[in-house]
Amino acid sequence: MSPLNSIKGFKPARGLKNAHLQTLYSALFRKLSPPDGEIEPFELSDGDFLDCFWYQKPSKKNLKPIVVLFHGLEGSYKSPYIAGIMHSLHANGYLSVLMHFRGCSGRDNRLARCYHSGDTQDAREWLASLHQRFPKIPLFAIGYSLGGNMLLKLLGEERTPLMKAIAVSAPLQLDICADKMNRGFSKIYQYHLMKHLKKSLLRKYNEHDMHGLIGVDSQGVKKMRSFWEFDNTYTGPIHGFSSAQNYYQESSAKQYLFAITTPTLIIHALDDPFMTPQILPNKNEISSRVRLEVSTHGGHVGFIGGSIFRPEYWLEERIIRYLKL
Numbered sequence: 001m002s003p004l005n006s007i008k009g010f011k012p013a014r015g016l017k018n019a020h021l022q023t024l025y026s027a028l029f030r031k032l033s034p035p036d037g038e039i040e041p042f043e044l045s046d047g048d049f050l051d052c053f054w055y056q057k058p059s060k061k062n063l064k065p066i067v068v069l070f071h072g073l074e075g076s077y078k079s080p081y082i083a084g085i086m087h088s089l090h091a092n093g094y095l096s097v098l099m100h101f102r103g104c105s106g107r108d109n110r111l112a113r114c115y116h117s118g119d120t121q122d123a124r125e126w127l128a129s130l131h132q133r134f135p136k137i138p139l140f141a142i143g144y145s146l147g148g149n150m151l152l153k154l155l156g157e158e159r160t161p162l163m164k165a166i167a168v169s170a171p172l173q174l175d176i177c178a179d180k181m182n183r184g185f186s187k188i189y190q191y192h193l194m195k196h197l198k199k200s201l202l203r204k205y206n207e208h209d210m211h212g213l214i215g216v217d218s219q220g221v222k223k224m225r226s227f228w229e230f231d232n233t234y235t236g237p238i239h240g241f242s243s244a245q246n247y248y249q250e251s252s253a254k255q256y257l258f259a260i261t262t263p264t265l266i267i268h269a270l271d272d273p274f275m276t277p278q279i280l281p282n283k284n285e286i287s288s289r290v291r292l293e294v295s296t297h298g299g300h301v302g303f304i305g306g307s308i309f310r311p312e313y314w315l316e317e318r319i320i321r322y323l324k325l
Contacts, residue, residue: 009314009318010295010297010298010303010305010314010318011305012297012298012303012304012305013304013305013306013307013308013311013312014307014308015307015308016304016308016311017297019269019271019272019273019297019298019299019300019302020185020273020299021299022269022271022297022298022299022300022302022303022304023189023272023273023299023300023301023302024299025302025304025311026080026081026084026301026302026304026313027080029311030080030084030311032080032083032084032087033083034077034078034082034083034086035055035077035083035086035087035090036055037053037054037055037056037077037086038053038054038057039051039052039053039054039105040052040053040054040057040097042099042125042126042129044122044125045121045125046111047110047111048102048109048110048111048113049102049109049110050099050100050101050102050105050122050126051100051105051106051107052097052098052099052100052126053076053077053097053098053100053105054095054096054097055086055089055090055095055096055097056090056095056096057095057097058095058134058137062095063134063136063137064093064094064095064137065093065094065095065137065138065139065140065323066094066095066096066097066130066134066137066138066139066140067089067094067095067096067097067140067141067142067323068096068097068098068099068126068127068130068139068140068141068142068162069082069085069086069096069097069098069099069141069142069143069144069147070098070099070101070123070141070142070143070144070147070148070150070151071098071100071101071104071144071145071146071147072144072145072146072147072148072169072301073145073146073193073197074104074193074196074197074200075104075144075145075147076098076100076104076105076106077098077100077105081144081301081315082098082144084313084316085142085315085316085319086098088313088316088317088319088320089320092320092323092324094140094323097130099122099123099126101114101115101119101122101147102114102115102122103115103200108200108203108204108207111208112204112207112208112210112213112238113238113239114200114201114235114238116235116239116247116251117146117149117150117171117174117251117252118149118150118153118247118250118251118252118253119150119239119251120150120153120154120157123150123151123154124154124158124160127139127141127160127161127162128161130161131161138163139161139162139163140162140163140164140165140166140323141162141164141165141166142165142166142167142168142319143165143166143167143168143170144167144168144169144301145168145169145170145171145274145300145301146171148167148168148169148170148171148253148266149167149170149171149172149174149251149252149253150253151165151167151170152165152167152170152172152253152256152257152260152264152266153251153252153253153256155256155260155261155262155264156253156255156256156257156258156259156260157256157259159261159262160262162262163262163263164262164263164264164265164322164323165262165263165264165265166264166265166266166267166319166322166323167253167264167265167266167267168266168267168268168301168315168319169267169268169269169272169274169300169301170253170266170268171252171274171275171279172252172253172254172257172275172279172280172281173248173252173254173275173278173279174247174248174251174252175245175248175249175252176275176276176278176279177274177275177279178226178227178228178231178244178248180273180274180275180276181226181227181274182226182227182228185273186273186274189273189274189300190226190227191225193227194224194225194226194227194230197230198221198222198224198230201221201230201234202218202221202222205218205221213237213238214233214234214237214238215233216233216234220233221233221234227244228244231244231247231248232244232245235247254279254281254285255285257281257285257286257287257290258284258285258286258287259287260287260289260290261287261289262289263289263291264287264289264290264291265290265291265293265322266290266291266292266293267293267295267303267315267318268280268292268293268294268295268298269294269295269296269297269298269299269300269302269303270294270295270296270297271296271297271298271299272298272299272300273299273300274300280292280294293318298315301315302315303315303318
């Protein structure tokens with residue numbers, strides 16, 4: 001069987017077929033409180049730290065499988081898609097933990113650098129720690145958007161302790177995605193995300209000589225309008241890349257998909273407003289261990305079924321089904 005499959009089970013909710021409605025519905029209308037969990041600070045080898053949010057930690061009496069979550073750009077445990085999947089995993093007998101990327105938990109990270117789409121080292125250290133502490137507990141992982149790209153790249157780089165993995169709405173080719181986000185209605189999403197990115201970067205000017213490190217003062221940061229500008233000025237250079245294009249080229253997960261040996265599910269919608277269908281791999285670029293499911297509709301981390309007044313969160317149902325296979 002080909003690893004590329006259409007999603008036959010997903011039908012967008014009546015009244016929510018539009019890609020932007022699929023993308024925005026949960027953030028605007030889903031009333032779901034974050035799980036009552038606890039933060040575990042995790043020290044990294046370079047002197048920085050992560051805040052990892054547990055919805056029930058393992059114990060001698062609670063050795064259920066652990067699902068590690070990786071959020072999207074500027075996400076957190078408060079993001080509706082994270083709260084939703086944590087509640088769903090809990091209801092189906094799984095423990096879950098969200099690895100906040102650096103600076104995304106509400107606490108600024110210590111270093112001048114932050115996180116990016118291809119930065120697999122932090123996840124590598126966190127997964128190794130979990131496997132060492134809980135060697136008998138099965139580990140799974142789910143990555144959303146940026147977190148999905150990072151997870152797929154990690155899986156293609158090396159073997160991990162993970163038994164299965166899932167990536168949702170992953171920007172598999174970052175330069176194409178950056179171009180898409182700078183056109184049409186997608187610029188609204190870019191504006192919203194850039195506002196958060198610039199705010200986080202500007203705080204670093206209080207703790208570090210950012211002008212000396214990246215050659216741009218705080219006023220220059222405020223004038224940035226696109227991911228290309230931000231990544232060419234900050235993300236690329238601060239993480240050792242020569243430019244945004246070099247960062248995008250080295251960090252895009254598409255080129256790593258052929259090397260994945262872990263059973264992996266990729267869920268994607270053709271109408272995702274954060275990218276174009278051009279980012280999808282062909283059958284020669286993908287491992288036989290990877291199942292790529294593509295829907296005509298679904299938006300970005302959307303996949304809302306049912307009806308507009310009685311929505312069904314199909315994405316969570318599909319994830320649970322795959323984990324239980």
